[in-house]
Amino acid sequence: MQCKGRPQYFKKLKMTNSFFKFFTGKDNNVLVYIWPKQKLNREEENLLFKFCSIVDEKGVSVISDIGYEHFHFHRYIGAYELITTSKKCKDLKSLPFVSDIFIAPSEFLRDFYKLVHAFEDFLSQGRFVYIDVLNLSLEPFVAYKYSENDPINVGTKKITSLGVTIVMAAGNYGLQGENSLSTWVYAPWVISVGASDVNGDYLADFSSIGSHKGSSFTGPTVVAAGINIISDWPIHLIKDEERLRRDLELITTESIFAQNGETIFVDNDYFYSHTVESGTSQAAPTIAGVSGILIMLRKHLHLDYRPAIIKEILKEIARPMLDYKPHEVGAGFVNKKITMSYLENLDSGNLNSQYWPRNCNLIDILNKNTNPINIAIMDDGFSDN
Secondary structure: OOEEEOOHHHOOOOOOHHHHHHHHOOOOEEEEEEEEOOOOOHHHHHHHHHHHOOEOOOOOEHHHHHOHHHOEEEOOOOEEEEEEEHHHHHHHHHOOOEEEEEEOOHHHHHHHHHHHHHHHHHHHOOHHHOOOEEEEEOOOOOOOOOOOOOHHHHHHHHHHHOOOEEEEEOOOOHHHOOOOOOHHHHOOOOEEEEEEOOOOOOEOOOOOOOEEEOOEEEOOOEEEEOOOEEEEOOOOOOOOHHHHHHHHHHOOHHHHHHHHOOOOOOOHHHHHOEEEEOOHHHHHHHHHHHHHHHHHHHHHOOOOOOHHHHHHHHHHHOEOOOOOOHHHHOOOEOOHHHHHHHHHHHHHOOOOOOOOOOOOOHHHHHHHOOOOOOEEEEEHHHHOO
16 A cells, blocks of 8 residues: 655645734634625626735725735635625625635634635545545644535545545544534535544543434544554654653554564664553554555455445444543544454455455455555644644
């Protein structure tokens, strides 16, 4: 399985300081996304631009001083992006060609803006053609209400509709109790991942959970190991004293074997190129990898590998965590060992599944297949600086 790492199309977007200085200095100004009833013609765009323009005391348009580029149409997401006043924003729906609006959360405006543009770039550059799984280890800095016309959710829905399986970290606000999931994982088309210990015996206290009402619930799709996970560290960065102390304690031959089943001697090169982190961001890549395996097998067998199918198979693979409820851990715990056992049971006939034909020798296919599965990764590092 081939992992592309963080692709170039998720590059950091450069924005002028004047744009954000202007925006953050005006409490009554908002960044808004406008969903038209249909693609606007030039006359309608000009009307929308003039309607939303902010003028100074001399009657000069402030938006035009910043640049027309900030009146922007996201072709693939399907929304106009612009700045206006909160007062004008309330009247936008009165325009005959406006279907709906979404006001960006002001608490993390810069990052929200960059995320929307990243999704648009992913779609406009056609990267979805050769990406099988998109791992999104992201979460809003503050909770806000789920909306299907949130441009982030529109972006993930569009990408999923093009056949890319999206795996998202469930969020790290579990200490806040129920309904602490990341806003974006409420979208039913994504696979969301909570965090547990390496054996799946207990849920991490930081792992966000949903809510349970009667027979229905919201929660993560599945759970994977996300506590003290050993992963790559950029060797050009110097570890601070706290990280050094923690890594010395936790990066051992035994802990590596417990996590991935490999026996590796921890020398200086390994130590300084690896670190330990906890979070649902550390759990999600495991599920992205398992999803990649499933997609590869189903491609080989000419079976349906749409994201919705992969999501249901993951639920079937998961080992139930009996001490927890579905809104806390979803279908249960998934790791490489459990996945391989699932495939072996299918091969031996000990397990029947509506998703797989009988006697298809999945383990043999997995061992012999050399076709790469491309996994794109977008994580919180995107929004640094």
